[in-house]
Each structure stands twice: as C-alpha cells, then as structure tokens.
Amino acid sequence: MAHRIAVIAGDGIGTEVMPEGIRVLEAAAKRFNIDLAFTTFEFGSCDYYLEHGKMLPDDWFDQLKGFDALFYGAVGWPDKVPDHISLWGSLLQFRRQFDQYINLRPCRLMPGIKSPLAGRKPGDIDFYVVRENTEGEYSSVGGKMYEGTEREIVIQETVMSRTGVDRVLKYAFDLAQTRPRKKLTSATKSNGISITMPYWDERVAEMAKQYPEIAVDKFHIDILTANFVLHPDWFDVVVGSNLFGDILSDLGPACTGTIGVAPSANINPEGKFPSLFEPVHGSAPDIAGQGIANPIGQIWSGAMMLEHLGYKEAGDAMVEAIEAVLSEGDSQVLTRDVGGQGTTESLGNAIAERI
C-alpha cells in the first residue's frame, strides 16, 4: 500500500529545494521498493495568505489528517506577511493540532562541511536535540494592560503540564536507550526561572528512575549554550523545553557548520496524526529565485521521514548519499554555501544518482 505524503513547499527557497527532496526520495523509493504517493498543496505560504487572507483553508485539518506524513519546505516572507502571523497560521498550527509534540534535530559534523569550531572533525560531534514542541514558553496565554501609557505592562505565561513534560522526556530517554553512549542531558534554568524550571527538573529526576541505565545530567541553559561551543563532544541526547530546545537546535547545527543543511522532524509518536518533516533553514528571501539554495536540508528531512515510516535502511542510504557527495567535493555539483559553483538541481541530481 502506498504511503501518502502531503507536500507543502511554502515560501522562498522552500519551493526550490522541495523538488530535489522529492527527487531523492523517489530514487530511494525505487531502490528500496517503497511505494510513496505525493500530493502537493498550495496553502501554507505567504502568497496563499496574500490571496486568501489566511495561511490555510478552513478545512486544512481534514484535508491533511489522513496523510502518513507532511513534507514541508519553508514558511515565512516578512516583507509579505509578518512572521508571527505566517508562522502561527501554518507551521505552529500543524505542530499543535497534529500534536507533534516532539521536535527532533540531529547535530552532526559532516564530511566536507567546515565547522566554525577549531580542531573538530567528523565523528567528534554527533548528538540529537529533542525539543518539546507544543507548550511551554510558546503559549498564547497573556496580554497587555495600561496599553499605550507609561504604565504599560505585558504578560505572557509559560505553561507546562505533567503530560506535556513527561511525554517529551520519555521520548528522549527512549532515544538515549538506543544510542551507544546512553547519555541524556537536560536543559534547565531552575536557578533563575523559579517555578516552571524546578518542575521540569523534578520530572526529569522522576523519569530517570525508570531508566537506570541512562547517565543523566543537567545544565542551566546559559552554561549549556557555552558547553555546546566548548565541549560539543559531551552530548548524546539533549532534551529541552520548547524555547530551550529551539535555541539549542539552532546552536547545535551552527557549531557543526550544518545550519544550512540540517533537517528536522516534528513527530506525533503515536501516529494518531501525521508527522511533519522540514529543513531547519528558513525561506531565505535573500537568495530565493536564484536556484542556488542548498537542498540537503530538504533531502535529509526526507531521510528522517523514511525512517519514521519504518524504512531505516532507506533513510540511512539517503544520508550516506549526502555524505558521499559532500566528501567527493565536486565544485560543479556543490552549491556555493559549501564551496562549489553548482545549483540546487545539480546537487539534488548528484545525490539522487548516488542512490
């Protein structure tokens, strides 16, 4: 039976890297005998917003809920639509309504990609950031008082539920179980953020009891970001709240030099709703339309999608193809950001051929 994939390219370079993502997925599907059926949607982009006054049609939930996965490009074009409108109107809706409570991002040094850190080489850095993706600091509760006066005050509530915290911790501990080092690091700030963060620590301590084989440590977010730079080799699985996870999952790929090519998965682990796979890079209005965007983030996200659908071998083959093409370093093939003179298409093609 075919796996039904909803494709939403979104804005800017999202529309350019998406065809390459699909190209490589189709190559992998062919080689590993997987039946993928892609359906493309126009909504979830700023152009759609300009035409319809909203990012998504009213029945988007029903249109999408039956799919096995969502393959997303990038959303946002601040000159057309303010970010908080385009993002809360699309990506953040999917995450919440489809209860994609895990955001998973690998941070790994790749061959052929220069790390900004001194003296680090592939193998030295290889960890995952697991981010809570539906509650916490990203809340819609709060408001303004004494508006427009000197006494103006703005309040926004961070909301953590036991259900919300425990389920992301469980996912992270389970992931740590599958890794050779079996190590979990919790991001906290309980010395300063004195109500929610001590609670987070409490739940980590509680969950840790059920995983005696896992080595658990925690760092306050300030020193944790410092340690990403100073000791990236310390980390294996790092788990954080919505905001802390957001920060760490940009900083991690920055430390490996892979922020332009990193993938991410927004997962509903129970499979009750479709999960969503998207590159970490945004829509990059500054280079959009030139055909020079690096498609690896989209392709690597496709690999995570295949793994999620149960095809680990096929996903691994996609990542190996990416690494092989990067290692070869053919400047006719590689895009500019990784030192070549090639195009989005030349790089996508080369990776597809490898498979």
Place this chain on the structure above:
Amino acid sequence: MAHRIAVIAGDGIGTEVMPEGIRVLEAAAKRFNIDLAFTTFEFGSCDYYLEHGKMLPDDWFDQLKGFDALFYGAVGWPDKVPDHISLWGSLLQFRRQFDQYINLRPCRLMPGIKSPLAGRKPGDIDFYVVRENTEGEYSSVGGKMYEGTEREIVIQETVMSRTGVDRVLKYAFDLAQTRPRKKLTSATKSNGISITMPYWDERVAEMAKQYPEIAVDKFHIDILTANFVLHPDWFDVVVGSNLFGDILSDLGPACTGTIGVAPSANINPEGKFPSLFEPVHGSAPDIAGQGIANPIGQIWSGAMMLEHLGYKEAGDAMVEAIEAVLSEGDSQVLTRDVGGQGTTESLGNAIAERI
C-alpha cells in the same frame, strides 16, 4: 573622600579570588590616588545560610544601601543549599532591591587565551551584552495546580513593563553611541513568543527613532546564538531580556574562551543604590579549596567597578595589566585553566605588580 566598597566573597572559589581582586584594586588605587575603603561581610554565602537559615540578615538592605559599590565573589553550593534558594536569597535580591536593572558583560578575545572558534584573533571579537536584570522571564508570579496528579500544570508569567524595557534599551543605545561602530543588535523571539516579544520589538523600534545614528538590527534568539558562533565579528552592543541576556552573556564569553575570566556589572545607572560587580564564573565547588582558581574575573570586575566610580583610566590600567600578564605567558604565574602551573595568588600578584 573614600569610596566605600562592601565586600561579599560568598562561596567556594569566591573566597579565593576575592583577596586577589582587592590586592589589584589597592594597587590601582595607590597609583591613581583613589581612596577605597573596603568593608567585609560574611552573609550572602551558603555557610551563612546553614548557620542562620537565611542567606542574608533581615537588615541587609540598610546595612548595604549606603555603600558606593558591592564587590561580590560567587554564590552557590548546591550540596549545601539548592541553587534557587541561595540565588533568590542573595544575588537576585540585590539586583532587584537595589534596582540594578542593567547587567553588563564584555565579550572580547584576550591575548593568551585560546578561543574555541577557528581562526579568530584578538581584535576580531569585541562586543558588550546588555541584559535586562530585574523583570521579564525571571518573575516570581505563577504557581502549580492539580499538584501531584496526572493533570498537574505549572505556570510562570513573563512580565515586561514599558518602564523596564525602555530603560534597558536606553542604556544600550547610549552605550552604542559611545562605540566607534555605533551598532545595536536586539535579541528577540517574536515569531514564536507571540505576546511579550513583539512588544519588545515595538519598544526597540520606538527607541531607535531617538537614535538615528545607531544602526539597529534584530535576530531571533535561536539564530542569534548561531550567529555568535558563526559571525561574532558582527556584534557591537547586543541587548536582550533577562533570560536572553543571561544566555548570550555566557555564550559570548564562551566563544572568546573567556568564560572563566569574564567580569560582569549589575548597575543601577542613576546611582540611587549601589551597583554590584562580580565575575561571571560561579563558585566552582569542584576546584574550590585548592588555590588554583583564576582570579582574573574578579580583578576585571574590579576594573569595571573603578570605571563605574568614575575612574576610567584606572579601570583601563587594570585591564591592560591583565592583558600584559596573559601575553607574557609565564607558566609559573598563570593558573592551569590558561596553561600555567601557578596559583590564584601568583597570578593576582603578577597583575598587581604590573600596576
């Protein structure tokens, strides 16, 4: 007339680096003819807590409010007192009750100190983080419901006032005015944290109108942490909320390799209350008691204190002395963290002699 300085060494290595801070301050005071009068206090440490059941005596405010500055070592010893108790009971009280609404930290590559970033040398990185220090995410408003049940929920409010936001922005813009590059970067997350952060952006835009000579930009905190690693040379003055400033002012010194030696100032700019000067490093229980802690953070904090008291030349001379001793690289003098075999005292002595 003498400047009255309250000295609180606090915990762990705080008690070891403090004498060196004072030694170098006294050398600078002698050379520049400044009259400093130090008064030492035992409170504000975990040992005080164990004896008295509180971090500070009830009349601490009255005891300290008449001083011209507070010179602080480090507080915290989790095995004795949980961090959120020791910190909310001391440092965070000072910041709030003495309305030290500015937290200022320099991020600078120093001669003789290795940066974890590839290919950066002194001169390449030199910026300030200005952090809001009294409100925002560090609030004491919130609580727990359905405690101990599956439905448990924890809420903590981020509170931003116009007064609180505007005054830190004004300080940061004023600081940017004094710098050759006249550049200000605002840390935000208005695409995700949809109530407080768009408000922060609004106030930045409003304040910017009064400083047409300042080049202003903003980044979301996730990509901003990435850019600290990828493009630290972009920054001049970076301003952020309490939490974002906390993160950036650890990450910045981490990128320059100076996290063990960085200083910080907690400032009440109006001088209505004393300001507080402390090293960024904590009490470091793991190396406490061995006499090997690097005293530069304490000494550099002393330099910021002298500058705050109106003696810029003397403060600069202290920083120059630090740089000179680091450049010389005498391994008998330097502490282990910077490649030597010396002690806290040998390094403090060498810097004092330079002055």
